[in-house]
Amino acid sequence: MAFKLPAHLHRNRFGTLYFRLTVPVDLRAIIGQAEIYRSLGTASVRHAADSAQTLRIALRRLFEELKSMSGEGMDEAAKAALRVLxxxxxxxxxxxxxxxxxxxxxSRMKSEQFRVESEHRRVLExxxxxxxxxxxxxxxxxAGSAESKQRVQPRMTNAQKSQLQQDRPST
Structure with a gap:
C-alpha cells in the first residue's frame, strides 16, 4: 500500500512536493486567488512536511488576522493596498x-565542468x-639495432681465411 501524503501536500509527476492550501471564501477577494500552491523544492516527505507545516501555520495566522481586519470594516483602499502587498x-x-x-x-554546470576537466586531464595523462x-x-x-650491428661480425669463409694468412708477412 502506498504512503498517503498529508492533505496540504501534493506531488507533481516529477516527484517534487508542493504545498497546497485553500483560501477561505471570504478572503479570496482580498488575496486574489482561491488556492495557494507553492513548490517546496524537495521530493522528501520528511523535509516537505516540516516546511509545509510552517507555511500552514503562518498562513492560517494571516487568514485570522485578515478576517479580524475585514470584520472591522476594511475600506476599498485598504483592500487594494493589501492586494498590492x-x-x-x-x-x-x-x-x-x-x-x-x-x-x-x-551548481550542476560547475559540477559537470569539473567532471569533464578531470576526464580530460586523465585522458591527457x-x-x-x-x-x-x-x-x-x-x-x-x-639502440638495440646499433648494438647488434656491432656484435655481428661477418663470418669468413675458408677461402677468405687462407687469403688472409697468405697476405700476412711471415716472421
Missing amino acids: IDNRRRNARDMEAREELEHRI AAQAAHASAVAQAFESV
Missing part, C-alpha cells in the same frame, strides 16, 4: 524560487604516458 510578496517568492533554480543550475612509452621503445629499438 500580497502581489509583491508573491512576486518576491517567485523571484526567489527562480534565483534558487538558477543557482542550482549553475594517459596519452602522455603512452607517448613516453612509445618513445622509450623506439629508442631501445634503435
Whole structure:
C-alpha cells in the first residue's frame, strides 16, 4: 500500500512536493486567488512536511488576522493596498524560487565542468604516458639495432681465411 501524503501536500509527476492550501471564501477577494500552491523544492516527505507545516501555520495566522481586519470594516483602499502587498510578496517568492533554480543550475554546470576537466586531464595523462612509452621503445629499438650491428661480425669463409694468412708477412 502506498504512503498517503498529508492533505496540504501534493506531488507533481516529477516527484517534487508542493504545498497546497485553500483560501477561505471570504478572503479570496482580498488575496486574489482561491488556492495557494507553492513548490517546496524537495521530493522528501520528511523535509516537505516540516516546511509545509510552517507555511500552514503562518498562513492560517494571516487568514485570522485578515478576517479580524475585514470584520472591522476594511475600506476599498485598504483592500487594494493589501492586494498590492500580497502581489509583491508573491512576486518576491517567485523571484526567489527562480534565483534558487538558477543557482542550482549553475551548481550542476560547475559540477559537470569539473567532471569533464578531470576526464580530460586523465585522458591527457594517459596519452602522455603512452607517448613516453612509445618513445622509450623506439629508442631501445634503435639502440638495440646499433648494438647488434656491432656484435655481428661477418663470418669468413675458408677461402677468405687462407687469403688472409697468405697476405700476412711471415716472421
